[in-house]
Amino acid sequence: MKVYKHIDEFQKLETAVVTIGTFDGVHLGHRKIISRLVEEARRVNGESVILTFFPHPRMILHPEDQSLKLISTIEEKRELIEQLGVDHLIVTPFTRDFSNLSPDNYIKQILVDKIGTKKIIIGYDHHFGKDRAGDFAKLQECAPLFGFSVEEITEEDIHDVAVSSTKVRQALTMGDVTTAQDFLGYPFHLTGLVIRGDQIGRTIGFPTANLFLEETYKLIPADGIYAVMVEEYPVSKGLLKGMGYIGTRPTLNGMSRNIEINIFDFDKDIYGQNIRVHFLYFLRGDMKFHSLQKLTDQISQDKLAVMDLLR
Numbered sequence: 001m002k003v004y005k006h007i008d009e010f011q012k013l014e015t016a017v018v019t020i021g022t023f024d025g026v027h028l029g030h031r032k033i034i035s036r037l038v039e040e041a042r043r044v045n046g047e048s049v050i051l052t053f054f055p056h057p058r059m060i061l062h063p064e065d066q067s068l069k070l071i072s073t074i075e076e077k078r079e080l081i082e083q084l085g086v087d088h089l090i091v092t093p094f095t096r097d098f099s100n101l102s103p104d105n106y107i108k109q110i111l112v113d114k115i116g117t118k119k120i121i122i123g124y125d126h127h128f129g130k131d132r133a134g135d136f137a138k139l140q141e142c143a144p145l146f147g148f149s150v151e152e153i154t155e156e157d158i159h160d161v162a163v164s165s166t167k168v169r170q171a172l173t174m175g176d177v178t179t180a181q182d183f184l185g186y187p188f189h190l191t192g193l194v195i196r197g198d199q200i201g202r203t204i205g206f207p208t209a210n211l212f213l214e215e216t217y218k219l220i221p222a223d224g225i226y227a228v229m230v231e232e233y234p235v236s237k238g239l240l241k242g243m244g245y246i247g248t249r250p251t252l253n254g255m256s257r258n259i260e261i262n263i264f265d266f267d268k269d270i271y272g273q274n275i276r277v278h279f280l281y282f283l284r285g286d287m288k289f290h291s292l293q294k295l296t297d298q299i300s301q302d303k304l305a306v307m308d309l310l311r
């Protein structure tokens with residue numbers, strides 16, 4: 001898959017089959033649209049193109065506002081889309097200029113002149129152009145003039161899947177990673193760098209790799225203990241079982257929110273390595289214990305429960 005960091009880098013295609021959207025999480029609903037895109041591109045001997053936007057306008061206009069959280073980082077989205085067999089991914093910043101294009105100019109300048117769109121596949125409720133004034137009807141109206149066709153993903157199609165990025169975010173915020181997986185079609189994951197913590201883990205028999213996430217906009221599931229699978233990233237040497245902890249370590253009067261992973265049957269130093277953690281089950285919430293011993297006893301119990309879940 002070819003990736004473009006700006007629409008201006010794109011070389012116009014002969015036969016582009018295009019869809020547009022944010023596709024946060026690349027969930028089952030998105031997958032349905034993307035499979036349709038890839039299938040249609042094959043059928044007409046063309047190339048599939050996804051146009052998406054990053055950074056999100058809110059990130060550009062209000063960098064101090066950290067409330068916008070996304071299911072996938074831009075890199076994770078790229079990987080997920082690539083796995084679906086898409087030919088071209090355009091990730092263009094949603095600048096003021098871009099948002100000020102009228103629907104007509106958007107169609108002519110972006111879809112037709114820049115991309116070479118011959119077919120556009122779009123959700124029934126998709127809006128584009130200044131003030132979100134462009135819609136499916138507008139595309140249909142312009143189609144004969146510019147020689148492209150439009151395919152609508154209907155409301156029924158979308159309701160059939162009954163998935164939305166909002167529902168996935170809500171599930172993750174409650175720690176319900178199983179529901180998130182049902183909607184996504186794959187387990188939710190975090191990708192980051194293993195950094196040093198307080199080195200207390202090893203003293204209680206449960207060393208934990210502390211995960212640092214570069215992207216502050218990535219959604220982190222609710223505090224608690226999870227059954228996880230871990231792999232090295234970007235080159236995996238296979239999945240290892242483990243348990244994940246997200247929380248502020250109230251037992252140690254911790255302040256920062258930590259993401260820590262104890263990997264089973266493993267004793268390597270992995271500081272400075274990137275890992276990916278897949279969240280499979282939620283076990284319990286974060287708790288304050290009255291002693292380190294009580295916490296250690298509970299973690300031993302957690303391990304038994306996680307081993308049972310991941311059997």
Ligand SMILES: Cc1cc2nc3c(=O)[nH]c(=O)nc-3n(C[C@H](O)[C@H](O)[C@H](O)COP(=O)(O)O)c2cc1C
Nearest residue numbers: 197198199200201208243245249250251262286287
């Ligand atoms: C499975 C698991 C469950 C945990 N549960 C709690 C908890 O309920 N309360 C808490 O304060 N810390 C909990 N922790 C975090 C430990 O306090 C932490 O891993 C330990 O202090 C080591 O920290 P370090 O990596 O900075 O050395 C848990 C850790 C793991 C791996």
Ligand SMILES: Nc1ncnc2c1ncn2[C@@H]1O[C@H](COP(=O)(O)OP(=O)(O)O)[C@@H](O)[C@H]1O
Nearest residue numbers: 196197198199201202207208263267269270271
């Ligand atoms: N089974 C394991 N699970 C997680 N990390 C392990 C394991 N065995 C060894 N390690 C290493 O030990 C580190 C965690 O030890 P710990 O005492 O918790 O220190 P820190 O507080 O710096 O995370 C990890 O970052 C990793 O390099």
